Amino acid sequence: MQLPDLAAFLAVAAERSFSAAARRLHRTQPAISQAVRRIEDELGERLFDRSSRDGTLTEAGRLLQDYAQRLLGLAAEAQVAVRELQEVRRGRVIIGANEAAVHSLLPHIERFTLAHPGVALDVRRLSSRQMSAAVLDRSIDFGVMTFQPSDRGIQALSLGTDEIVLLTAPTHPLAGKKRVTLEEVGREAVIAHNDPSPTRDRVLRAYERRRTAINIQISLPSLDGIKRAVEMGIGVALLPRRCALTELSRGSLVAVRVPELGATRQVRLVFRKTGERSRAADAFLDVVRA
Numbered sequence: 684m685q686l687p688d689l690a691a692f693l694a695v696a697a698e699r700s701f702s703a704a705a706r707r708l709h710r711t712q713p714a715i716s717q718a719v720r721r722i723e724d725e726l727g728e729r730l731f732d733r734s735s736r737d738g739t740l741t742e743a744g745r746l747l748q749d750y751a752q753r754l755l756g757l758a759a760e761a762q763v764a765v766r767e768l769q770e771v772r773r774g775r776v777i778i779g780a781n782e783a784a785v786h787s788l789l790p791h792i793e794r795f796t797l798a799h800p801g802v803a804l805d806v807r808r809l810s811s812r813q814m815s816a817a818v819l820d821r822s823i824d825f826g827v828m829t830f831q832p833s834d835r836g837i838q839a840l841s842l843g844t845d846e847i848v849l850l851t852a853p854t855h856p857l858a859g860k861k862r863v864t865l866e867e868v869g870r871e872a873v874i875a876h877n878d879p880s881p882t883r884d885r886v887l888r889a890y891e892r893r894r895t896a897i898n899i900q901i902s903l904p905s906l907d908g909i910k911r912a913v914e915m916g917i918g919v920a921l922l923p924r925r926c927a928l929t930e931l932s933r934g935s936l937v938a939v940r941v942p943e944l945g946a947t948r949q950v951r952l953v954f955r956k957t958g959e960r961s962r963a964a965d966a967f968l969d970v971v972r973a
Contacts, residue, residue, distance in 0.1 A: 684722055686758055689751040691718035692730060696748050699738035722747070772801040774963030777823045779809035781880055782906050784827035786925045787842045787950040795970045802963045811881050818955055824964040826953045829881050839951040840971060845923045846947040847882060848938040850930075852916045858937040865890060865943050869897045872918035874909050877902035886921050889944055910936065925950075 694704035695715060705712040723730055730744035740748060764773065776795075780788060785806060792804055809817060814826035815834045831839060849868055851858045857867065869890065876883060890897045901918060903909050909920050910927055914935050921941065930936040952971055954960075960968070 684725060686755060688718040688722050689755060691715045692722055692744075693748065693751050693755065695719060695731070695738060696740055696744065701738070772799070774801075774961055775803045775805060776825070776961075776963050776967045777805045777807065778825045778827065779807055779814050779817050779823040780827040781808065781810060782876070782878075783880065783882060783923050783926050784829070784950065786923075786928070787845065788827060791842070791967075791971050794973075795967050798970065799963070799966055802966070804967075810879065814953060818953055821955075821958075824954065824960065825967070828951050828953055829948050831949075831951070832953055836956055837953050838956045839953045840968075842950040842952050842971070843925075844947040845925045845950050847885065847921055847941065847944045848924045849941050850910065850913050850920045850922055850927055850936050850938055852914055853934060853937050854916065855919065855937070857919070857939055860939055862940040862942055865893050865897075865941065866895055868919065868921065868941065869895055871898065872900040873898055874901045874903060874912050874918040874920045875899045876906065876909060876922075877904055882921075882923060885944065893943070 691704065691708060691710070691714075694707050695701055698704045698707060701715050701719075702712050705715045708715070719730060726743065726747070728743035729741050730747060732739040732741055778788065788806065792806075795802070796804065807823065809823070809826065811828050811830070814823075814828055815832045815837050817823045818826050819834065819836055827842065828839070829845070849857065849863055857863055857871070886897070901912065903912065906922065906926050909922065910930055912918060913920050914930065921944070924931070924938055927936050927938065931938055954964075954968065
């Protein structure tokens with residue numbers, strides 16, 4: 684059954700007249716009659732009582748009327764939904780990031796949601812080691828990484844720079860210094876994240892190269908927990924500066940440079956070089972590029 688034929692059938696049922704239905708749909712009466720006949724031939728049932736003069740529906744006609752109204756309603760909803768996707772008024776963007784990388788995304792998320800409030804943004808916790816594969820197999824639209832991916836099918840766009848710093852409470856003895864050494868940090872009680880991450884690996888490798896020890900006294904499962912513990916004076920932490928911008932701006936934490944951990948690093952948004960993206964994903968990419 685074709686939707687235009689169902690529309691013709693519903694018009695006849697509503698108008699109780701083939702000629703009135705033809706006028707309503709701006710079609711000829713024979714065209715309306717043929718549309719109804721096609722449905723009847725396909726179903727093997729009469730839809731109208733031909734002996735009546737007022738277009739009375741048969742039992743099959745009354746049954747079909749309900750289904751036809753629902754089908755045409757769903758077709759109209761589908762057209763609206765597709766138009767909303769085209770106009771980026773609905774849809775979903777899926778982004779992979781570890782906990783620290785989320786802070787680099789937030790300014791772009793703010794701009795995107797202001798421009799496209801009907802689109803859902805789903806940021807999923809994902810390790811950097813899984814990011815390229817997830818982008819390529821379309822599990823996610825974008826990923827956030829702090830190193831250039833080696834896969835040729837991946838393209839990267841800079842989200843800005845970041846660096847690993849020592850975070851301390853304002854009253855801590857190291858808070859007044861412009862820079863500290865790994866040995867100085869190693870003598871403090873360090874609070875670390877207990878999940879593997881590029882930041883954690885980078886810090887541990889730096890200590891291995893220096894052949895000196897780091898005193899990780901407390902491991903916590905969240906960055907917010909680590910920052911709160913540092914604010915309380917329980918210990919210090921080595922984290923990306925961007926994770927603590929709010930606390931640094933209000934003065935509840937102090938950031939001290941650790942030159943031996945290297946220079947600033949690029950934070951990158953990665954995505955597939957080829958292949959079709961959703962309208963919502965394209966719109967998010969436009970916001971980041973802008």
